[in-house]
Amino acid sequence: MGCFRRARSAGLAGLALAGALLAAGAPGAIASPAHAASEAGRIAQSCGEQPVCLVDGASVENAAELGSALPEGVRVVVIPQPDQAQSVPSSTIAAELRSATGAETVIVIEDRATDRFAVSSAGDAAAITEALYSQGASDGGTAVAAIRDELVPAAGADAPDAAIGAGAGIIAGAALAVAAVAAGAVWLILRRRRRRERTAFAISAKLEKELAAALDGEDGAYVSEAVDALEELTGAYPDLGERIAALAQHVSELFVRVRRRGTDQQIRLLQSQYKDTLSKLLKALHEDYYGDILRNPQYWSNPEARLAEVRRAVESVDQQAVENIRQVNESRDLEFKVALDSLIKTVAEAKLSDVYPDRES
Numbered sequence: 001m002g003c004f005r006r007a008r009s010a011g012l013a014g015l016a017l018a019g020a021l022l023a024a025g026a027p028g029a030i031a032s033p034a035h036a037a038s039e040a041g042r043i044a045q046s047c048g049e050q051p052v053c054l055v056d057g058a059s060v061e062n063a064a065e066l067g068s069a070l071p072e073g074v075r076v077v078v079i080p081q082p083d084q085a086q087s088v089p090s091s092t093i094a095a096e097l098r099s100a101t102g103a104e105t106v107i108v109i110e111d112r113a114t115d116r117f118a119v120s121s122a123g124d125a126a127a128i129t130e131a132l133y134s135q136g137a138s139d140g141g142t143a144v145a146a147i148r149d150e151l152v153p154a155a156g157a158d159a160p161d162a163a164i165g166a167g168a169g170i171i172a173g174a175a176l177a178v179a180a181v182a183a184g185a186v187w188l189i190l191r192r193r194r195r196r197e198r199t200a201f202a203i204s205a206k207l208e209k210e211l212a213a214a215l216d217g218e219d220g221a222y223v224s225e226a227v228d229a230l231e232e233l234t235g236a237y238p239d240l241g242e243r244i245a246a247l248a249q250h251v252s253e254l255f256v257r258v259r260r261r262g263t264d265q266q267i268r269l270l271q272s273q274y275k276d277t278l279s280k281l282l283k284a285l286h287e288d289y290y291g292d293i294l295r296n297p298q299y300w301s302n303p304e305a306r307l308a309e310v311r312r313a314v315e316s317v318d319q320q321a322v323e324n325i326r327q328v329n330e331s332r333d334l335e336f337k338v339a340l341d342s343l344i345k346t347v348a349e350a351k352l353s354d355v356y357p358d359r360e361s
Helices: 019-020 031-048 063-071 090-101 125-134 141-148 167-214 217-233 242-260 262-285 289-296 303-349
Strands: 052-054 074-080 105-111 116-121
Touching: 019 125, 031 052, 031 090, 031 167, 052 063, 074 090, 074 141, 090 105, 090 303, 105 141, 105 262, 116 125, 116 141, 116 217, 125 141, 217 242, 217 262, 242 262, 242 303, 262 289, 262 303, 289 303
Parallel strands: 052 074, 074 105
Antiparallel strands: 105 116
8 A cells, every 4th residue: 555555665665455365366266276277377378478577467667678677487477356256376376386487486476556476486475575565565566676685695716716826815815804704794684674574564464454443334434435435546656655654654543542442433434524524535636637737727717726735635634534534533632641640649758768768767
């Protein structure tokens, strides 16, 4: 789901319920081995030797460039978003394709509003998957391109020629030692960065799971779709991208907090309220209105005033979501204040003689 989804990315770079599907395909019956092999065989036959294969109309933004940039032994297959009847998980397709093609790593990209990944690899498939999601990119091809150097182990340096003289050997040894120290420093930096990325991804996945639980029911499903739609718009309107991303994050956070601390009735009322609010906002942000005014201001009267009105609406809904979060927090504030006041009073009145009767404070 964009900045939030991109943050879903650092993220929230995914807030949709699709996060719960993460490389497992859409819900449905478990595929039989024969069915899975048949589907993978169909895709393998269709793709041939292409390093990047677009299946059944699915796409990524940089297919041609990505195909020439991929390391040897890595293949990328882009498939349409699985629907509710899908019975072959993308992870199974990735494994079957790797077996059928002999590739070292196969990445299956599900073509969605924010693309999802399934990885099968002779290396660390889980680490590759985490690295892909940590990019926070809505387009899967962009994410793969960003980590292409991490998809296969780097080739080792050739051993020095045995005929090198003693002096040259010493120099080479010193150079290797310096290189080893530098490589160790780089490794530590990358390790720390990836640890942070894994933590961010884990937080995002947890939040997505909680959000899915908070948005059950008919109205909740609409709110979830509306959050997805908002995140898709972050890239469409650069002038509003950051504000729309913040709004998507704040609405998601609000529902998660109300589910943790409120009642079922409160969350149902909130779903109904935001279904109406987000519906109106998305109509205003539609490409036929806000988008067309941006592209063709000459066809509209008072275009600047109309654009400003939509921007104010986005800001107002965002501020409302933040204020609602504060109200949820303040509903819990009283019980903490009572506990803290009691604790402070107890500590303030305590004397040393209460602990050591033979001493005076």
